[in-house]
Amino acid sequence: MASVLDTAVDGIIIIDEHARMMMFNKACERMFGYEAAEVIGRNVSMLTPPEHAEVHDGYVEAYKRTGHRKIIGIGREVRAKRKDGTYFPIDLSVGEAITPEGRQFIGILRDLTARKETERRLTELQGDLIRLARVSALDEMGSAIAHELNQPLTAIILYLQAVERELRRAKDTGHSEEADARRFAIIKKAQGEAQRAGSIIQRIRQLVEKRGPERKDVDLNHLVDDAIELTQIGQDRIVNVVRDYGADLPMLQADPVQIQQIVVNLVRNAFEAVRGREGGEIIVSTSLDDRHLLLSVEDNGPGIAAEMLDGLFQAFKTGKRSGMGLGLAISRTIAQSHGGELLVDPGGSDRGARFAVRLPFLSAQLSAESAADAGTLKGPRPSEPKREV
Amino acid sequence: MIGIKASPPPSAMRARITGTQSVMKIHIIEDDWGVRDALVELVRELGYTVLAFGDGESFLQADMPAPDDLVLVDLGLPGISGVDVIKRLKRLPAPPHVVAISGQPRAQIERSMRDLRGDSGVRLLRKPLVSEAITALL
Ligand SMILES: Nc1ncnc2c1ncn2[C@@H]1O[C@H](COP(=O)(O)OP(=O)(O)O)[C@@H](O)[C@H]1O
Numbered sequence: 034m035a036s037v038l039d040t041a042v043d044g045i046i047i048i049d050e051h052a053r054m055m056m057f058n059k060a061c062e063r064m065f066g067y068e069a070a071e072v073i074g075r076n077v078s079m080l081t082p083p084e085h086a087e088v089h090d091g092y093v094e095a096y097k098r099t100g101h102r103k104i105i106g107i108g109r110e111v112r113a114k115r116k117d118g119t120y121f122p123i124d125l126s127v128g129e130a131i132t133p134e135g136r137q138f139i140g141i142l143r144d145l146t147a148r149k150e151t152e153r154r155l156t157e158l159q160g161d162l163i164r165l166a167r168v169s170a171l172d173e174m175g176s177a178i179a180h181e182l183n184q185p186l187t188a189i190i191l192y193l194q195a196v197e198r199e200l201r202r203a204k205d206t207g208h209s210e211e212a213d214a215r216r217f218a219i220i221k222k223a224q225g226e227a228q229r230a231g232s233i234i235q236r237i238r239q240l241v242e243k244r245g246p247e248r249k250d251v252d253l254n255h256l257v258d259d260a261i262e263l264t265q266i267g268q269d270r271i272v273n274v275v276r277d278y279g280a281d282l283p284m285l286q287a288d289p290v291q292i293q294q295i296v297v298n299l300v301r302n303a304f305e306a307v308r309g310r311e312g313g314e315i316i317v318s319t320s321l322d323d324r325h326l327l328l329s330v331e332d333n334g335p336g337i338a339a340e341m342l343d344g345l346f347q348a349f350k351t352g353k354r355s356g357m358g359l360g361l362a363i364s365r366t367i368a369q370s371h372g373g374e375l376l377v378d379p380g381g382s383d384r385g386a387r388f389a390v391r392l393p394f395l396s397a398q399l400s401a402e403s404a405a406d407a408g409t410l411k412g413p414r415p416s417e418p419k420r421e422v
Numbered sequence: 423m424i425g426i427k428a429s430p431p432p433s434a435m436r437a438r439i440t441g442t443q444s445v446m447k448i449h450i451i452e453d454d455w456g457v458r459d460a461l462v463e464l465v466r467e468l469g470y471t472v473l474a475f476g477d478g479e480s481f482l483q484a485d486m487p488a489p490d491d492l493v494l495v496d497l498g499l500p501g502i503s504g505v506d507v508i509k510r511l512k513r514l515p516a517p518p519h520v521v522a523i524s525g526q527p528r529a530q531i532e533r534s535m536r537d538l539r540g541d542s543g544v545r546l547l548r549k550p551l552v553s554e555a556i557t558a559l560l
């Protein structure tokens with residue numbers, strides 16, 4: 034019997050009703066780093082994290098008394114403790130057997146370390162990809178950004194040179210109150226332009242800096258405003274961008290830079306859709322339904338071509354000569370990682386396209402009220418629930 | 423003597439007059455408020471009469487510049503392009519001095535200036551501008 038269990042890929046542990054280990058197969062030895070001889074006869078709590086070790090006996094007792102199963106028959110993800118004291122995730126299912134020697138429990142353990150690692154890598158890769166798309170979008174905007182910085186710099190130089198000339202002349206003619214007031218006014222304007230250059234750099238830096246995804250309370254309207262400013266750099270200024278923001282929107286739990294990235298992608302697409310058209314207009318609006326914040330970007334371009342619609346959100350699907358086809362794919366990924374969705378009304382025949390992002394929000398008040406049906410409302414990634422062994 | 427109509431178009435945001443002893447007027451067509459305002463301050467400081475416009479349309483609605491005048495045209499204007507404004511000016515019987523200004527990359531400037539081939543006498547100043555470049559024109 035023991036030798037058969039030893040060939041199993043999964044770890045198998047059998048304990049008696051006092052939680053003492055009676056069987057510890059080869060797979061377990063590999064997982065935990067213990068020899069079977071070291072653990073047989075000892076309490077299984079030595080394999081669980083301290084927070085569970087104390088209560089484990091309690092579970093066995095409670096189950097024996099009440100028949101209420103916390104884990105029996107149900108596979109659960111729990112943490113286990115190796116001989117060297119490190120922890121690793123396992124999937125544990127427990128079966129029960131009544132034997133002549135009394136009640137026994139059989140645990141089947143699957144090491145989840147590799148799967149967890151893959152999940153972590155995937156999340157990390159997704160983060161990298163999102164950031165990469167952000168940087169490449171900025172790369173395309175590079176010369177437009179240089180131009181945008183050129184404007185305040187030009188203004189600053191000219192303002193300063195104008196004041197310099199004035200002051201040089203004042204050396205001969207002396208100061209007058211009126212002339213001094215004018216000089217101060219020019220210096221103030223130069224400061225304003227320097228701040229303008231600074232805020233352009235600030236916005237760009239936010240988008241390129243390498244940082245992990247984060248969640249914080251953000252004001253959607255404010256975020257959208259900033260992103261529109263950034264997108265307008267180097268775009269045809271004759272296009273009318275209408276901002277129709279809902280008032281008193283609740284805070285959004287989100288990664289602000291990623292949400293801005295969605296706005297940049299959608300608004301850029303809209304600019305490209307109305308390019309060269311008479312009376313081009315882009316309407317960006319925010320609003321609220323009972324559970325979501327909505328952000329919509331609509332243009333009066335040609336709408337989405339029928340041949341583009343199929344697989345529109347797939348990466349590298351583009352209808353443009355120099356398009357990358359990443360904008361929509363990345364935007365949808367971001368929306369989904371926030372527990373939301375990116376939807377499209379393709380328009381066509383005299384109607385432009387409309388894209389809508391739905392993002393679940395979580396206000397302190399609401400979460401308290403609806404703690405019961407949490408999960409649906411809760412933020413994108415509910416915090417790791419407490420598990421018991 | 424100033425070419426602003428009774429009710430100036432809204433985009434002719436700023437026009438200032440000083441130094442009447444100078445006959446030469448300077449016309450500035452630049453959509454960026456900061457750059458336009460700084461140019462106005464500088465040129466005014468130098469004692470010239472300045473007319474400033476935020477786009478080509480309002481400039482073309484105003485009185486045309488005299489042959490001795492200097493026109494500074496930003497190439498990247500919204501609406502009517504800077505190049506089109508320059509073409510219109512060059513078609514005048516006695517065109518003024520014209521200087522194009524631009525903060526765009528060289529390739530893009532060359533593309534838009536290609537249209538002007540044959541129109542000699544259009545100089546180009548690239549941003550960031552410095553006052554020496556302006557004074558050299560005067
Ligand atoms: N607002 C829009 N109007 C019309 N077509 C659009 C619009 N937005 C996106 N599209 C279509 O979807 C395609 C994919 O967009 P996207 O993923 O942003 O990649 P890219 O812009 O690089 O092509 C575009 O090439 C275009 O054909």
Ligand SMILES: [Mg+2]
Nearest residue numbers: 298301302360
């Ligand atoms: Mg795009």
